[in-house]
Amino acid sequence: MLKTLHRIASIGIVSEPPPEADDNLRVRTALQDNIRALLGRALCIRHIDAGSCNGCELEIHAINNPIYNLEGLGIRFVASPRHADMLLVTGPVSRHMEVALRRTYAATPGPKLVVALGDCGCTGGIFGVNYATCGRVSNVIPVDVAVPGCPPSPTRILQGILAAVSARRDQYLAHSSNRHLP
Amino acid sequence: MALHDLFERSYIQPGAPGLRGLEVSGEEWRGVAVDVAAAAGRLLALWASPAGDTAARVHAVFIADGEGLLLTLPMSDLDQPYPGIDDIFPAAARMQRAIADLMGLRATATDTRPWLRHAAWPQGYRPLLDPPLSQNHTEVTSDSYDFVRVEGDGVHEIAVGPVHAGTIEPGHFRFSVVGEKVLKLEERLGYVHKGIEQRFTQMPILQGYRLAARVSGDSAVAFSWAYCQALEAISNMEIPARAAWLRALYLELERVANHLGDLGALGNDAGFAFGLMQFGRLKESLLRTNQEVFGERYLMEAVVPGGTQREVSGSQCTLLSESLRKIEAEVRVLRTIYDEHAGVRDRFTGAGIVTPELATRLGLTGLAGRASAQAFDLRVDLPYTPYQHCAVTKMVRSEGDVAARVAIRFDEIHESCRIIQHILATIPSGGHRAPVRMPADGSVGIGLIEGWRGPVSVALEAGPAGTIRRCHPHDPSWQNWPVLEHAIIGNIVPDFPLINKSFNLSYSGHDL
Numbered sequence: 001m002l003k004t005l006h007r008i009a010s011i012g013i014v015s016e017p018p019p020e021a022d023d024n025l026r027v028r029t030a031l032q033d034n035i036r037a038l039l040g041r042a043l044c045i046r047h048i049d050a051g052s053c054n055g056c057e058l059e060i061h062a063i064n065n066p067i068y069n070l071e072g073l074g075i076r077f078v079a080s081p082r083h084a085d086m087l088l089v090t091g092p093v094s095r096h097m098e099v100a101l102r103r104t105y106a107a108t109p110g111p112k113l114v115v116a117l118g119d120c121g122c123t124g125g126i127f128g129v130n131y132a133t134c135g136r137v138s139n140v141i142p143v144d145v146a147v148p149g150c151p152p153s154p155t156r157i158l159q160g161i162l163a164a165v166s167a168r169r170d171q172y173l174a175h176s177s178n179r180h181l182p
Numbered sequence: 183m184a185l186h187d188l189f190e191r192s193y194i195q196p197g198a199p200g201l202r203g204l205e206v207s208g209e210e211w212r213g214v215a216v217d218v219a220a221a222a223g224r225l226l227a228l229w230a231s232p233a234g235d236t237a238a239r240v241h242a243v244f245i246a247d248g249e250g251l252l253l254t255l256p257m258s259d260l261d262q263p264y265p266g267i268d269d270i271f272p273a274a275a276r277m278q279r280a281i282a283d284l285m286g287l288r289a290t291a292t293d294t295r296p297w298l299r300h301a302a303w304p305q306g307y308r309p310l311l312d313p314p315l316s317q318n319h320t321e322v323t324s325d326s327y328d329f330v331r332v333e334g335d336g337v338h339e340i341a342v343g344p345v346h347a348g349t350i351e352p353g354h355f356r357f358s359v360v361g362e363k364v365l366k367l368e369e370r371l372g373y374v375h376k377g378i379e380q381r382f383t384q385m386p387i388l389q390g391y392r393l394a395a396r397v398s399g400d401s402a403v404a405f406s407w408a409y410c411q412a413l414e415a416i417s418n419m420e421i422p423a424r425a426a427w428l429r430a431l432y433l434e435l436e437r438v439a440n441h442l443g444d445l446g447a448l449g450n451d452a453g454f455a456f457g458l459m460q461f462g463r464l465k466e467s468l469l470r471t472n473q474e475v476f477g478e479r480y481l482m483e484a485v486v487p488g489g490t491q492r493e494v495s496g497s498q499c500t501l502l503s504e505s506l507r508k509i510e511a512e513v514r515v516l517r518t519i520y521d522e523h524a525g526v527r528d529r530f531t532g533a534g535i536v537t538p539e540l541a542t543r544l545g546l547t548g549l550a551g552r553a554s555a556q557a558f559d560l561r562v563d564l565p566y567t568p569y570q571h572c573a574v575t576k577m578v579r580s581e582g583d584v585a586a587r588v589a590i591r592f593d594e595i596h597e598s599c600r601i602i603q604h605i606l607a608t609i610p611s612g613g614h615r616a617p618v619r620m621p622a623d624g625s626v627g628i629g630l631i632e633g634w635r636g637p638v639s640v641a642l643e644a645g646p647a648g649t650i651r652r653c654h655p656h657d658p659s660w661q662n663w664p665v666l667e668h669a670i671i672g673n674i675v676p677d678f679p680l681i682n683k684s685f686n687l688s689y690s691g692h693d694l
Binding site (some may be wrong): 003004007008011013027047048049050052053054055057058059060061063064065066067077079080082091092094095096097098100121125126127128130131132133148151153165 | 187300302303307309314324342344345347348349350351352372373374375377378380381393396397398399400402443447456459460462465469479480482515516519520522523557582625681688689690
């Protein structure tokens with residue numbers, strides 16, 4: 001026990017500041033502000049592997065490590081699509097996962113943001129479209145933001161999540177009669 | 183039939199060193215399998231390939247007594263079943279079912295349920311024989327699968343997946359339980375089948391390594407190296423010595439990175455979030471060193487035909503060496519914390535036991551095998567350059583529980599760090615990449631590499647003019663998934679995530 005506590009105390013806080021906004025990914029303002037404006041609470045993400053090689057999953061694990069400190073940014077991963085605001089979808093969508101992906105999308109309540117992750121999620125990647133895959137995620141469900149990379153780095157993933165939230169917030173402000181968001 | 187009688191007929195098989203090839207009749211096919219099993223040999227892979235439009239060949243790779251054997255059974259009639267070997271090597275059962283799904287070629291076996299095919303492509307379509315289907319060919323219909331039912335008082339089923347509750351690959355688990363206790367687990371996989379083997383046949387043979395690296399993204403080096411080993415053998419070329427050493431450096435870095443990730447996740451699954459945070463930090467520091475030295479966090483593009491993508495400078499070697507030394511020192515401290523933590527010990531010890539006898543019978547392989555006294559490691563048993571110069575120690579335990587699989591990971595991190603330091607200190611100078619000649623049409627090469635999970639193999643058959651006629655990547659998860667069904671028996675449902683993680687098997691590498 002003492003060793004564990006000593007370890008915690010001696011290593012201290014290793015978390016880095018969140019990445020700079022990337023205009024190419026439509027990031028406008030600070031992440032927490034956008035999340036608060038859109039949801040008024042933490043952003044809950046449900047990850048779905050729809051056919052990935054498991055490479056993108058390694059980086060999703062990485063954004064949960066203490067260096068990137070995802071929860072400190074007001075974002076957390078949840079176990080059910082019914083608790084999720086955002087789906088983070090990896091892989092070319094395999095035909096065997098097509099139904100599961102559609103059902104997961106249907107089970108997700110609004111605002112139902114979707115981020116397609118990795119070259120495969122963006123375009124079908126090296127696997128393409130064939131008898132067993134449907135290719136990119138947007139061939140199966142609507143996608144807000146697509147983050148390329150093989151796999152995309154944790155920073156790119158965070159920027160993609162940010163981009164989806166700020167893009168939807170802009171839409172909301174533009175189309176909603178409620179222009180006095182918190 | 184004795185193995186040495188057949189030896190005279192065998193030939194040197196291009197690919198991993200120490201491999202021989204042998205073409206056999208249907209009767210000999212089973213005879214050899216029986217002999218290999220009697221000699222405590224192992225089945226490494228089983229697949230089929232087309233031979234023209236109306237014939238096929240069934241292949242198996244075995245390892246026995248420090249020798250590898252590629253067995254080939256020609257089949258002139260695709261409607262005729264070939265002799266199954268699932269009674270001799272239980273792991274063959276699912277591989278035979280996969281051959282039926284992808285080639286329409288059946289074995290004489292009792293379990294004729296589809297395995298990789300659910301309902302996504304028309305019944306009767308043979309992806310590896312028939313021309314590619316046009317897009318949007320069929321609507322996916324609902325599909326049913328005959329799970330084995332367990333019946334009795336108080337027995338109920340828990341169905342889990344394909345979408346799991348965490349960041350994991352998709353698959354379906356059907357538990358039959360009484361109260362908390364698991365009576366039976368039946369797996370159903372194939373959800374991430376993405377037609378990799380058909381896709382290979384549409385790629386130039388010099389580009390296929392990129393797809394190989396994405397068979398299972400966590401084993402990119404192992405698969406791309408196995409692919410290149412097969413390709414270079416049928417191209418009749420030797421890669422520069424330095425390239426082989428660099429590849430081993432990548433492979434050991436991949437092993438350390440994955441083991442670090444697993445150790446953190448295992449601590450977390452035992453309710454010790456401290457472990458996840460600490461090991462996550464160490465893994466991140468290794469990935470950042472990779473980024474700095476190799477230009478990528480995961481070595482997806484590092485191994486290329488003829489050698490390696492990049493050179494590593496002397497100062498980069500120093501940087502790697504220092505980074506690894508720091509990580510290793512921290513791992514030592516964390517190991518004592520895991521060892522002394524009563525709660526962690528309680529969850530790890532005795533959970534998910536696979537006895538050495540069961541492991542031998544079912545052919546448990548790789549890391550999980552070594553935790554159940556299966557002292558098998560390609561780096562030692564069938565060494566390829568540079569491992570004959572690295573004096574690799576096989577890490578073996580016999581308890582066969584989660585604690586043993588954790589301990590093997592700790593031991594292997596230290597051994598890999600030692601190998602990495604050895605490589606960095608003694609790597610030969612010279613070029614890191616040589617030109618690759620186009621292999622002859624019809625030549626077959628077999629690559630065998632000990633990945634972090636276990637032995638990875640890639641069988642590559644060249645087509646005309648730099649095309650791929652057939653490529654079969656094989657992940658050790660094929661052997662180990664069925665054993666997980668046994669490991670969970672008698673354990674409680676809440677221990678499944680922990681036991682499953684301790685194996686950490688690949689879905690993508692299996693489903694292809």
